[in-house]
Amino acid sequence: MAKTLVIVESPAKAKTIEKFLGKGHYTVKASVGHVRDLPKSKLGVDIENNFDPQYINIRGKGDVIKELKKEAKKSKKVYLATDPDREGEAISWHLAHILDLDEKDECRIEFNEITKDAIKKAIKSPRNIDISVVDAQQARRVLDRLLGYQISPILWLKVRKGLSAGRVQSVTTKLICDREKEIKAFIPVEYWTIDLEAKTSNGEDVSLKFYGKDNKKIEIENEEMVNEILSDIKDKDLDVVSIESKSRKKAAPKPFTTSMLQQEAANKLSFTTKKTMSIAQELYEGIDIDKETVGLISYIRTDSKRISDEAKEKSKAYILDEIGENYYKNTAEQKEKKETKKVQDAHEAIRPTYVDKTPDSIKSYLSKDQYKLYNLIWRRFVASQMEDSVFDILNLECQIGNYIFKATGSKMKFDGYTKIYNFTDREDKILPDIKEGDVLNLENISPLQHFTNPPARFTEASLVKTLEELGIGRPSTYAPTITTILNREYVEKQGTSLCPTELGIIVTDILENNFQKFIDVDFTAQMENQLDEIEEGHIEWKKVVSDAYEPLREAIEVAIESIEKINMDEETDEICENCGENMVIKYGRFGKFMACKNYPECKTTKPLVNKVGVKCPKCHEGDIILRKSKKGKAFYGCSNYPECDFIAWNKPTGEVCDKCGSYMIEKVTKSETKIICSDKDCNKGNIKENKDASDEKIEK
Known part of the structure; x- marks a missing residue:
């Protein structure tokens, strides 16, 4: 009996889906990604013939294609079940070509999650391949090829071999270089704060901060202003002139889009974008639980915050049964905000496929990192359907003469969604019982000098957020783009910060001076909008390519003659x-x-050998040198290796701990750099500030 052939992209997905459909009537095979593409050895775009792409079967895919053809020939029906996005639609189109399927045949199926119900529902609702979506992918592919294959050789000729330029990667590198220029050009501005410690008539403590004068907020710009204020308030009491009490709600977060998942995983779990997407793919394709393969989350590349009615009902049942009726936000009250930006598709947000599979209930089946990411996704989704948290806020205003000092207290009234989604240790700040007209005794005055900070360097999280806000790239491109610019050594990581290298700055300067339009943020964002219009069937893809190529051709002719060779x-x-x-x-x-x-x-x-200027704390003879692991992570070792096997993830400072005698290290966090003891048992009590990372320099 002839079977039905279902083709997906990955072997893991094929294994999961075949279990759902059963081997009796269905055969599920994987294309293992793309099967046809532009050739690597040449441009592969016929510029003279209206930019026709010259696709070839990808080298190394011969056996896969042979097997797919064999299975297709003996099957009564072929369904193309590649990912539900542009790349997936294009892969289905290429598969249809290779397998001689009729494009007008209803051979395309798609699903947002890998569950038995979703797969069987998709099988019952096949459709035609959407050529408009395919054309949007073709336009992106051809544009990227034209830019990459025609600008990159100029970089090889003028700088060195192996360099590359790209429509998204070059703009992303430019953002990081521009931020570095801002940092170097930044001039710190001095400002001061004044903190007061006071007591009520009952001896209770109150901390207040300087606000202003004569009912106006003012900034304290220098020490002269500080001294004038100190002279005026010295030995005087504070009069309580205003107490305002109000409740404030904090809205539950929306469920994850791809970019928000990448940002939260970076901030909460310290995952790179590449790691986040790799683990999310595993959770999406299926995890073996109790001898059953289960797709734990919905499709992972999405711009949408939409949730299906079915998923909402399941989350409602869970919240009512397991958390409490007062924690569920009634659907009637959940006003769906109209999404202001275009979304690439009609996907849902990223959510668990089975809300009753709590992270802890399946923890034993997951790796450590899989558990962390699933826990984040599950909690975010459940929290999105819960009530807001509510705080009681108390604002206190006091005066000494004409000067105003303020204090704020807060107390959680109802924890709401934070019962599930809370990754910070929040403490209530309770003010003592104070009434208008009370007098507070001034106990201590603390004037503090500060300087404004330059803009922070991008982290992977903040870069993804910026790319999304500017409309550069799509959810599927953020992780590979960051990986590419790191691998090309245009950018390097210092802690969690992304810093441009000398090479990255040189390449960006060349592109900016000679191909300014093509690494312009607005041009790149406009191009993404045009790809959306192609997908919606509003414009023809080859016209978009032609309009973009003409100025590129002219710029290339000029650049070859004008760019001088750079000796690096x-x-x-x-x-x-x-x-x-x-x-x-x-x-x-x-x-x-x-x-x-x-x-x-x-x-x-x-x-x-990258010496850091410190002798090895173990052998005291070799130099400490900066090395990189196979995965590119920086570590420190001794130059006398293998005779001396000293190794450390944190940079030794050359100093010795005055408490235990161990060597001291630099500990870099997002907000500061501290010098601490390398002995974990000792370092809690032996921390000193790095002079270059003063807490007093805060962003104003």
Whole structure:
């Protein structure tokens, strides 16, 4: 009996779906991603023939294609069940071409989650391949190829081989370079704060902050202003002139879009965007639980915050049964805000497929990281259907003469959604019982000098947020874009911060001076909007490509002639042991290395050793050098390795702990750098501030 063939993208997904459909009537196979693409060895776009793409079968996919053709030939029906987005639609289109399927045939099925009900429902509702969606993907692919394959060779010629430019990656690198320019150009501005400690007539403590003068908020700009205020308020009491009490609600968060998941996973779990998407893919495709493969979350690439009625009903039942009736936000009260930006598709937000599969109930089936991410997604979704949290806020205003000082107290009245989704240790700040007309005794005055901070460097989380706000790229592109610019060494990580390298700055300057339009934020965002219009069937894809290519062609002709070759070799004081010439730092395929200046006559090379200026705290002879693990994570080791096996993730400072004698290290967090003892049992009581990371410098 002839079976029905269902083709998906990944083997893991194929395994899960075949269990749902059963092997008796269905065969499920995987294409393992794309099967056709533009050739790697040449441009692959016929510019003279209206930008026709010259697709070929991808090298290495011969066996996969052969097997799919064999299965398709003996099947009565073929369903293409690739991912429900542009790339997935394009893969289905290419598969239809390879398997000689009629494009007008209803061979395309899609689903937002890998559950038995969703798969069977999709099988009953096949449709045609959506050519408009395919054309949007073709336009993106051809544009990226034209930019990449025509600008990159110029970089090879003028800078060095192996460099690349791209429609999204170059704009992203430019954002990071521009932020670095802002930081370097930033001039700190001095300002002061004045904190007061006071007591009520009952001896209870109250902390207040300077607000202003004569009912106006003012900034204290210098020490002269501070001294004037201190002189006026010294030895005087505070009069309580106003007490305002009110309740404030904090709205439950919306369920995750792709970008918000990447941001929250970075902020709450310290996951990179690449790691987040990799683990999310595993949860989406299926985890083995009690001898059953279960897709735990819905599709992971989405701009939408929409939730299906069925999912809402299931979450309602869970909240009412397990958390409490007063925690459920009545659906009638949940006003769905109209999404102001275009979304790529009609997907739901990212949510658990089975809300009753709580993170703790399936923890034993998940890896540590899978549990962390599933826990985040599950809690966010349940919280999105819960009541707001409510706080009682008490605002206190006091005066000394004409000067105003304020204090704020807060107390949680109802925890609402934070009962489920709360990743911070919040403490109530309770003010003592005070009435208008009371007098507070001034106990202590603390004037503090501060300086404004420059803008913070991008982290992966803040970069994803910025890319989304500017309309650059799509959910599926954020993680690979960040991975690409790190692998190309245009950008490097310092702690969690993304910093441009010298190479990244040079390449960005070349592109900005010669291809300004193509790394312009507005142009890139406009291009994303045009891709949306192609998908909606409003404009023809080849016209979009043609309009973009003409100025690119002109810019390339000028750039080849005008860009001067850049020598990136950096001369050092180290002498070549073979010929006596100075060694220079060169950029190679695998990063920086040292080579003789006299090349090619002298071919001496050696690895580049990045010394940090500190002796090894273990052998006291070798130098501490900065190294990178296979995954690119920075660590510190001894130059005498393997004789000395010292290794540390944090940078040794060369100092010794005055309490236990262990070596001291630099501990870098998002907000500060601290010098602490390397001994975990000792470092809690032995922390000192790094002078370059003063807490007093806060962003104004």
